[in-house]
Amino acid sequence: MNDARPAGEAKQLEVHIERKAFAAASGGRLDVLRDIAFTLKRGEVAAFVGPSGCGKTTLLRIIADLDKDFEGNVRRADSISLAMVFQEPRLLPWRTVEQNVRLVAPDLSNQALASLLKELDLDAHRRHFPAELSLGLARRVSLARALAVKPDLLLLDEPFVSLDQALAARLRMQLSRLMRDLYLTTLLVSHDLEEVARLADRVFLLSPRPARIIAEIPLATPRDARSDREIVTMRTEVAKQIAEFAPPLIP
Amino acid sequence: MVRLVSLILFFAIWWLASLFAGPQMLPGPEKVMAVIIAQARTGELFFQVGVTLARVFVAFTLAMVGGTALGFLMGRSKLADSIGDPWLIVLLNLPALVIIVLAFIWGGLTEVAGVLAVAINKLPNTIVTVREGARSLDPRLDEMAKVYGLPRWKSLRHVILPQLAPYIAAAARSGLSLVWKIVLIVELLGRPNGVGFEIGTAFQLFDVTRILAYALAFVIVILAIETVVVQPIERRASRWRSKAA
Ligand SMILES: Nc1ncnc2c1ncn2[C@@H]1O[C@H](COP(=O)(O)OP(=O)(O)OP(=O)(O)O)[C@@H](O)[C@H]1O
Ligand SMILES: [Mg+2]
Numbered sequence: 001m002n003d004a005r006p007a008g009e010a011k012q013l014e015v016h017i018e019r020k021a022f023a024a025a026s027g028g029r030l031d032v033l034r035d036i037a038f039t040l041k042r043g044e045v046a047a048f049v050g051p052s053g054c055g056k057t058t059l060l061r062i063i064a065d066l067d068k069d070f071e072g073n074v075r076r077a078d079s080i081s082l083a084m085v086f087q088e089p090r091l092l093p094w095r096t097v098e099q100n101v102r103l104v105a106p107d108l109s110n111q112a113l114a115s116l117l118k119e120l121d122l123d124a125h126r127r128h129f130p131a132e133l134s135l136g137l138a139r140r141v142s143l144a145r146a147l148a149v150k151p152d153l154l155l156l157d158e159p160f161v162s163l164d165q166a167l168a169a170r171l172r173m174q175l176s177r178l179m180r181d182l183y184l185t186t187l188l189v190s191h192d193l194e195e196v197a198r199l200a201d202r203v204f205l206l207s208p209r210p211a212r213i214i215a216e217i218p219l220a221t222p223r224d225a226r227s228d229r230e231i232v233t234m235r236t237e238v239a240k241q242i243a244e245f246a247p248p249l250i251p
Numbered sequence: 252m253v254r255l256v257s258l259i260l261f262f263a264i265w266w267l268a269s270l271f272a273g274p275q276m277l278p279g280p281e282k283v284m285a286v287i288i289a290q291a292r293t294g295e296l297f298f299q300v301g302v303t304l305a306r307v308f309v310a311f312t313l314a315m316v317g318g319t320a321l322g323f324l325m326g327r328s329k330l331a332d333s334i335g336d337p338w339l340i341v342l343l344n345l346p347a348l349v350i351i352v353l354a355f356i357w358g359g360l361t362e363v364a365g366v367l368a369v370a371i372n373k374l375p376n377t378i379v380t381v382r383e384g385a386r387s388l389d390p391r392l393d394e395m396a397k398v399y400g401l402p403r404w405k406s407l408r409h410v411i412l413p414q415l416a417p418y419i420a421a422a423a424r425s426g427l428s429l430v431w432k433i434v435l436i437v438e439l440l441g442r443p444n445g446v447g448f449e450i451g452t453a454f455q456l457f458d459v460t461r462i463l464a465y466a467l468a469f470v471i472v473i474l475a476i477e478t479v480v481v482q483p484i485e486r487r488a489s490r491w492r493s494k495a496a
Contacts, residue, residue: 066394082398090395094413094491103409104399129491149399 010077012153012185013040013063017072019210020058031210032058033070038204038213040153045179045186045223047196049242050206056189057087059211060155063187076153083151085159089138091130097141098126105148113148119174120144136163140171147178154179154186160195172198180224197234199223205242214245278460286464300468303434303445310369311423311430317370318377319419323411325378326385335378342375347433351440360441369433376429377422384418416488424481431473 020033032055040046048056061067063074064084076082083104091100101113108116117123120140130138143159159175160168176199179186190196196203203217219226219234226234262280269279290296325332325339351368358364388411396406438447446465453461 061394064398066397082400084395084398086391086395088391090391092392092410092413095409103405104401131492145399 010042011039012042012044012077012080013187014075015039015063015072017059017062017070017074019072020055020062020067020070033062034210034212036072036211036213038216040185040187042152042185043183045184045188045199045201047188047190047200047203048206049190049193049196049203049238050211051208052191054206054209055211056206057157060084060157060187060189063153064155080152081149082153082155083146083149084155085139085142085146085157087157089130089135089142091138091141091145093130096127096129097122097133097144100130100141101145101148104145105150108148116144116148119178120171136167139163143171143175147182150182152185154184156186156188156190158189158191160190160192168192168195175199176223193235193238194231196238197231198226203238205238205245207245215241217241274460276459278463282460283463283467286460287468290464290468296465296468299444299446299449299465300472303431303438303447303469304472306366306369306434306437306445307427307431310366310373310434311426313366313370314373314377314426314430315419315423318374318422319381319415321374322378322381323385323415326382326388332382339375339378342371343379347372347436351433351437355441362442365437365442369430369437372433373426373430377426380418380422381415384415388414413488420485420488427473427477427481431469 015036015038017033017036019031019035021029021031024030036059038046048059050056058067062070063076064082065074091097092103095103098113098117101117102108105113114123117126120143122137122140122144125133125137125141130141133141139159139162146154146156160171163171172195178184179199186199188196188199197219200219201223203219204213205215205217206212207214217238221230265277266279266281269277274282287296321335325335350371351365354364354368354371358367392410392414393406396410401410434445435447435450438445439451442448446469449465450462453459453465
């Protein structure tokens with residue numbers, strides 16, 4: 001919440017993954033990631049775009065320290081607090097919406113919790129259990145949970161997929177504001193170029209599996225200052241680059 | 252309502268059967284009731300049932316706590332599973348009577364030996380059930396707890412235990428009935444009081460009415476525990492499941 005942005009640009013995250021492979025069930029190894037290297041500064045938002053199954057979730061899991069079996073190293077700033085919006089909501093079915101958020105953020109004031117739930121349009125569902133929520137609602141709760149911990153590093157795995165256009169647009173705006181206010185360092189995985197153009201500072205294009213970074217596209221204008229025209233230009237630019245590197249993969 | 256009819260039917264069949272078998276072999280419900288009341292008046296009934304209940308409670312608690320801990324360990328750790336599995340198979344197949352007799356020989360005719368013998372009889376069954384639960388824990392929720400840095404006790408309490416709860420409840424359910432049956436045998440063989448001891452004495456006197464009186468009284472107590480304690484806990488624990496499911 002504090003706005004003392006260190007001009008020193010401390011590195012929040014340094015990733016050097018040389019190789020990540022899974023043992024395939026049929027024997028042999030399945031290469032998933034190759035030579036992925038980048039760094040993130042505090043407050044920066046990086047978006048990863050790549051074809052389905054290329055290894056985006058695997059990358060996030062390595063960064064979140066859930067998967068240690070890879071060649072290379074990932075350095076996170078000391079005592080960093082982490083939050084992740086998984087590709088599925090992963091709520092605890094036996095806790096209400098409010099209790100799910102509370103579990104990971106016990107120190108959050110009642111007021112802050114209320115305003116966060118309001119922000120994400122969840123206040124009517126505070127006392128509902130996850131089984132009573134639609135998938136879209138559950139995704140929002142998962143997002144609320146991640147934001148509630150005020151993380152130093154936020155990992156988002158396709159957070160707005162399966163929501164309707166209007167709602168996705170509204171949530172995108174709210175998320176963008178929260179990311180700015182909390183000065184969140186964020187890693188966003190997405191297929192939605194509109195989302196990427198509005199939320200990210202830099203875009204990394206990934207190749208099909210094994211994923212490597214085929215292009216890095218900086219989006220120069222500050223996130224808040226982008227006009228709708230610029231967004232369209234950025235989208236086209238990203239789409240063009242995707243087409244250039246991987247012709248058969250554009251939508 | 253259906254339960255009530257079924258209960259009345261039970262007593263009707265009992266009463267009819269007692270007419271055929273004669274009061275020596277099978278006394279009617281009214282005679283058994285009279286003995287229950289008489290025994291309750293002297294306080295004898297409450298003492299014997301109380302003693303047995305205390306043994307059931309201690310043995311049950313020991314078996315549930317020990318079995319849950321061991322079952323969880325074996326479900327989570329391959330090593331613990333490999334070490335524990337042969338023991339488990341032996342325990343599962345050892346007849347209750349053998350465990351009881353050995354416990355009394357090695358531990359003397361003591362309270363500790365008796366209660367331990369009962370607990371050991373229930374233990375493997377709890378281990379197997381809870382191990383099943385521990386094996387089916389959702390790794391995705393574990394990852395969630397890890398990413399958010401939940402302290403160990405907190406994730407045990409709020410992430411792991413709720414997933415194990417149905418398995419623990421199943422073990423507890425079957426456990427209560429198993430434990431009280433075995434406690435009676437232990438009392439018959441090596442304790443100077445309790446429902447099992449009373450039934451043993453009545454057996455020597457061929458007093459069928461008294462055998463039925465004590466058995467019935469204890470069944471009623473266990474049924475009461477089941478409806479007043481176990482079921483409400485289960486209902487509370489499964490509140491979050493959506494009604495339709
Ligand atoms: N535990 C695993 N064992 C074996 N292979 C795996 C495992 N997890 C993922 N994979 C494989 O690794 C590849 C990358 O998976 P990943 O989930 O990272 O893709 P993704 O880019 O997130 O895809 P999507 O956009 O569909 O979510 C896939 O081919 C998948 O089959
Ligand atoms: Mg994925």
